[in-house]
Amino acid sequence: xxxxxxxxxxxxxxxxxxxxxxxxxxxxxxxxxxxxxxxxxxxxxxxxxxxxxxxxxxxxxxxxxxxxxxxxxxxxxxxxxxxxxxxxxxxxxxxxxxxxxxxxxxxxxxxxxxxx
Amino acid sequence: xxxxxxxxxxxxxxxxxxxxxxxxxxxxxxxxxxxxxxxxxxxxxxxxxxxxxxxxxxxxxxxxxxxxxxxxxxxxxxxxxxxxxxxxxxxxxxxxxxxxxxxxxxxxxxxxx
Numbered sequence: 001x002x003x004x005x006x007x008x009x010x011x012x013x014x015x016x017x018x019x020x021x022x023x024x025x026x027x028x029x030x031x032x033x034x035x036x037x038x039x040x041x042x043x044x045x046x047x048x049x050x051x052x053x054x055x056x057x058x059x060x061x062x063x064x065x066x067x068x069x070x071x072x073x074x075x076x077x078x079x080x081x082x083x084x085x086x087x088x089x090x091x092x093x094x095x096x097x098x099x100x101x102x103x104x105x106x107x108x109x110x111x112x113x114x115x116x
Numbered sequence: 117x118x119x120x121x122x123x124x125x126x127x128x129x130x131x132x133x134x135x136x137x138x139x140x141x142x143x144x145x146x147x148x149x150x151x152x153x154x155x156x157x158x159x160x161x162x163x164x165x166x167x168x169x170x171x172x173x174x175x176x177x178x179x180x181x182x183x184x185x186x187x188x189x190x191x192x193x194x195x196x197x198x199x200x201x202x203x204x205x206x207x208x209x210x211x212x213x214x215x216x217x218x219x220x221x222x223x224x225x226x227x228x229x
Contacts, residue, residue: 043160045228048215056215105217
């Protein structure tokens with residue numbers, strides 16, 4: 001079946017512009033995650049959505065970052081007034097309902113964001 | 117703060133050799149560990165996992181070892197192939213958090229033909 005898809009695959013923007021990154025999770029997965037991966041670094045947790053519950057936004061680095069998930073499926077990560085330090089690969093993952101135990105997260109290919 | 121880290125940032129091996137990638141963790145509350153493989157331009161891909169009540173788990177050509185005494189995790193790849201070239205991350209899940217993963221920085225494995 002189809003995996004997690006993300007768009008665009010690459011985004012180049014100018015400092016100060018807003019960007020929107022899209023994630024389509026695996027059908028039927030109720031949990032969705034956003035991570036940021038800077039060059040040569042591990043993944044940094046940004047935000048987590050689970051069903052209709054309030055999202056865990058504890059990883060968002062500043063109020064310029066926001067995310068929403070419409071209809072429990074597609075998610076959009078928005079970065080306002082982009083800065084050069086926002087340049088990174090933004091990864092989305094989805095999993096079945098976490099429930100009481102960890103469920104495997106399936107990752108998309110990421111969006112490489114470059115802020116000039 | 118507590119974190120997951122790696123001993124070696126890069127590892128170069130000859131095709132057919134065995135590879136060992138190491139990871140240190142410091143959160144004693146972590147009870148579940150995962151190894152991911154990330155090829156260039158792709159997202160991380162699950163390789164193998166292990167729970168804290170085990171010290172060894174084997175998959176196809178891969179073995180994960182967990183030493184809770186010294187908080188050390190390793191990934192062994194048997195008969196390494198060029199297709200194994202990638203960045204390998206360890207990640208930990210802390211007891212009580214059923215979704216949050218803490219990732220290490222990764223080790224770049226290069227397999228020479």
